[in-house]
Amino acid sequence: MTKQEKLLNKYYNGETSLDEEKELKKLFLNDMNHNSEHDIFGYFENEKNIPVDLEENIFVNLETKVKKRKTIRMRLYSLSSAAAVIIIFLSVYLDFRDTKTTQIENDFFVMEQALFQISESIQPKEQEEMLVLWVDDNVEIIIN
Amino acid sequence: MTAEEFKNKIIPFSRKLYPMLFRILKNEEETRDALQDLMVKLWNRKSDLEKCTNQTAYIITVAKNYSFDLLKKKRPDKIGEKEEYKILNIESGDVHHDIKEKYEHVQKAIENLPEKYRTIIQLRDIDGFSFEEIKGMTGFEIPYLRVILSRARLKVKQEVEKIYDYDKTREIAQQIL
Numbered sequence: 001m002t003k004q005e006k007l008l009n010k011y012y013n014g015e016t017s018l019d020e021e022k023e024l025k026k027l028f029l030n031d032m033n034h035n036s037e038h039d040i041f042g043y044f045e046n047e048k049n050i051p052v053d054l055e056e057n058i059f060v061n062l063e064t065k066v067k068k069r070k071t072i073r074m075r076l077y078s079l080s081s082a083a084a085v086i087i088i089f090l091s092v093y094l095d096f097r098d099t100k101t102t103q104i105e106n107d108f109f110v111m112e113q114a115l116f117q118i119s120e121s122i123q124p125k126e127q128e129e130m131l132v133l134w135v136d137d138n139v140e141i142i143i144n
Numbered sequence: 145m146t147a148e149e150f151k152n153k154i155i156p157f158s159r160k161l162y163p164m165l166f167r168i169l170k171n172e173e174e175t176r177d178a179l180q181d182l183m184v185k186l187w188n189r190k191s192d193l194e195k196c197t198n199q200t201a202y203i204i205t206v207a208k209n210y211s212f213d214l215l216k217k218k219r220p221d222k223i224g225e226k227e228e229y230k231i232l233n234i235e236s237g238d239v240h241h242d243i244k245e246k247y248e249h250v251q252k253a254i255e256n257l258p259e260k261y262r263t264i265i266q267l268r269d270i271d272g273f274s275f276e277e278i279k280g281m282t283g284f285e286i287p288y289l290r291v292i293l294s295r296a297r298l299k300v301k302q303e304v305e306k307i308y309d310y311d312k313t314r315e316i317a318q319q320i321l
Contacts, residue, residue, distance in 0.1 A: 012301070014294035018274060036304045042243065043250035047270045050162045051172065055155050058176075058183050062155075063147060065184060 004028075008037070145190040154186055154193070154203065161207050163271050168214050182210050204273075204280040246308070253303035261296035268293055 001009075007024045010016045016024065025041045051057075134141035145153075158179045165182075166175045186193065186206060196202045254262055260282075267273045267281065275286045284292070 012294060012297055014290035014292075014297070018272060021269070021272075036301050036308070039243075039246040039308075040250050040300060040304060043247040044269045046247055048163055049166075050159050051176070054162060054176070054179070055151075055158055058158050058180055059151050059155050061180050062150075062183055062187060066147075066187065 145194050150187060150190060153199070155183065157203050157207075158183060160271060160273065164207075164267070165211060165214070167266065168211055168218060178210070178214060182207060185210070200277060201280045204277050208281045249307050250300065250304055253300045256303070257296055257299060261292055261299065264289060264292050265296040265300065269297075 004024070004027050007016065007020055007027075011021065011024055025044065028035070028037045028041050029045065031038060131143040132141070133143060161179060161182070162175060165178050166172070169175045169178060186203065189206070193199055193202060254265060257265065263282065264278060264284075267278050268275075273281070275289055278284075278289055279286055282289070
C-alpha cells in the first residue's frame with residue numbers, strides 16, 4: 001500500500017490531521033489520473049475562493065470605523081463638557097443675580113419702612129375715637 | 145490589545161470564517177460586510193478576548209451566534225452569486241465547463257447529505273476547521289465527529305462515482321492510448 005493510499009484510507013476513516021489532509025489534497029490535485037478524489041478535492045479548494053485582499057481590507061475598514069467612533073466620542077465629550085461649563089456659569093450667574101435682587105429688595109424694604117415712619121410722624125394726629133349715637137338728615141348725636 | 149495585535153491574532157480568522165459565511169449569504173459583498181461587522185464586534189470585546197484562555201473557542205462562539213442570526217435574517221430562496229456565475233459561465237461556453245459540471249455534482253452530493261453530515265464535512269474539508277473548533281460550533285464530541293465525517297466523505301465519494309464511472313473512463317482512455 002502506497003503512502004497516498006494509506007493516507008486516503010485514514011481520510012475516509014475520519015482519522016487524518018489537518019496537515020495530512022492538506023498533503024493528501026495536494027497529492028490528488030497534482031495527480032493527472034482522473035478519479036473521484038480529484039474532483040472532490042478540487043471542489044473543496046474551489047469553494048474556499050477567499051478574496052486576496054480580505055484581511056487587509058477588513059483591517060483598514062476597522063481602523064477607519066474605530067477612529068470615527070473615537071472622534072464621535074471625543075466630540076460628545078467636548079460637547080458635554082461645554083454644556084457643563086455653560087450650566088455652571090449660568091447657575092453661578094443666576095445665583096448672583098438672585099442675591100443681588102434680594103439685597104435690592106431688602107434695601108427697598110428698609111427704605112419703605114423709614115419713609116413710612118417719617119410720613120407717620122409728619123401726619124397730624126387722628127381724631128380721637130368718637131361714639132356716634134344717632135345720625136339723621138337733621139341730627140347728629142356724637143359722644144367724644 | 146493594540147490594533148497591531150488584533151491585526152495579527154484576530155483578523156486572520158476572517159479567512160477561516162469567510163467560506164462559512166459565504167455559504168449562508170451567497171454573495172461576496174455581503175460576506176465581506178458580515179465579516180467586517182463580526183470583527184468590529186470582536187474589537188469591542190477585545191478586553192474579554194484578552195482575558196480568554198482559549199481565544200479560538202471564544203471567536204468561534206461569537207461567529208457561530210453571528211451566523212445563526214444571519215441565517216434567521218436571510219431569505220432561503222435567493223440564487224447565490226456563485227450559482228449565477230456558474231450559469232453565466234455555462235452559457236458563454238467556458239473552457240472549464242467540464243470541471244465546473246463535475247464540481248456541481250460534488251456540490252449536489254454534499255447538499256443532499258443530512259444536515260449534520262453536510263455541516264461537518266463543509267466545516268472540515270472546505271473551511272479547514274480543527275475538530276476542537278467544530279466541537280465548539282456543533283457541540284458534538286470529537287469521536288462522534290470523526291464517525292460522521294467518515295460517513296459523509298464516503299457518501300459523497302459514492303454519489304460522485306455513481307454519476308461518473310471513473311474506472312471506465314480510465315479504461316477507455318487506456319484503450320485509446
